[in-house]
Amino acid sequence: MTFAVELAWWQQTGIRAVVGLLAVLLPAGTLVYLFLFKMMSFMQSRLGPMEAGPYGSLQLLAEVGKFLQKEDIIPRKADRIVFKAAPFVVLISTFLLVLVIPAGPDAWFIDVDTGIFLALAVSSISVIGILMAGWASSSKYSLMGGLRAAGQLVAYELPLVLAVMGVVIQAGTLNVQDIVMAQATGEIFGWGGIGNPFIFTQFLGFAIFLVAVQAELTQPPFDMPVAESEIVTGYLTEYTGLRFLLFFIGEFATAGIFSALAATLFLGGWYVPGIDPTNDLFNVLGPAILLGKVVLVAFLIFWFRFTYPRFREDQLQQLAWKVLIPLSLANIVVTGILKVVF
């Protein structure tokens, strides 16, 4: 980053840590209020929270306050240390994920060569946290939920990774910043007016990515792991108070970050047409542009969430293994051939 004053390494790192915390929590709060509280209510012909703050905008703070006051109950037969650590393992994965997303030509946390590969790798750590939660609760509903979650997450991680492959082949790099640049400087049949957002050429990849993200978040219609009519709330059953809140934050923060990843990979990230992508202006505008695209993608995710009924376990596995994975493999083959031809 270029500042008027040169900051020491620890100062830069401190700033990045604080900004990273905000980058995880702010979109998460926005998504919960906009979609979970308001959009769902409007779709169901009701008003949603209206009392706390104007149009219920402070409802989220009230909810956090409520959870913080509750007792932290640990079941007597639970494995105490693993039980306590599980929500933090899930959160670690979320916080590592946000690191790879750039918000401007110089506004990044880490500019690594492996970029998107690193993101997909750390996103799989959360499975361990969920399995820990399911097992350590020593309750049959938790264990069932944990197992269902692990089976689902492992199955849907494959289409998630394979869908990204198309973008990587087209951009010719794993580095997320370079992927944004490839879209900003790309041309559609020689016309460079809006760059070349990969959603046009990789629409199949985008669709598969969104479905896989939905399943990774264990949101409806892929909410077998927390199916309340069968196994209470799955691996969350025994959690109360702060630790439940951490899982809740983890889920919605991850929703925001996956939306940001989708926006970065397929919609051009922090770039909007009309301004030169190396312009310093993007360091200021970039975060806002990215947030706008995040809200757009998250709208789709939550729209599906509120619309479709739950999949049965076998339908869910069949969709992953028999539909999404073959489709994404075909997408990779076609993209590879076209890349060589053109």
Add this chain to the structure above:
Amino acid sequence: MNVLAALGDLDRLTSGEVLVAQNVAFAVMALTMVAAALRMVTTRNVVHAALYLVVVLAGAAGHFVLLGAEFVGVTQVMVYIGAIVVLFLFGIMLTKGSFGEDDGVTSEKRLMAGLVGLLVFGVMTAALVDSFEDAEVARAAPSTTAEVSDSLFSTYIVPFEAVSVLLLAALIGAIVVARKD
């Protein structure tokens, strides 16, 4: 060691010729890994053993990053932590009846396991000492992902394809073994 040599060593340590931060990071991670590895083989709880294994594997990934092999480090996280340990945990939770400690796990095969561990340690140590002797780790620039892929898909293309076919064969074999009809 006389005083002058010791002073010379101190000089080397502070001159930037040796990366102090890297060495400290190495020590922290290595100690954590050794402690976790010891707990992994001594704990009576199979799930705890798998979780200690996660710590050991994460440490190994950290070491790869320290050595500038970023791609290998990330692959370590993706394959071992994200897939293999998850399958371990999945298997344990599907098959194990009880939640708590399990006494009969390690008792019988302890001697053989110790022997094998000792042998592996001896062979690895001999091989490493023999091939590197007292050479210092080169402080070249970190290997980029592009370099890795270039060498993988040009110099090592035949072994790479052979390994892919081998894995496919193993996959099909597993399906054949698991099928009931």
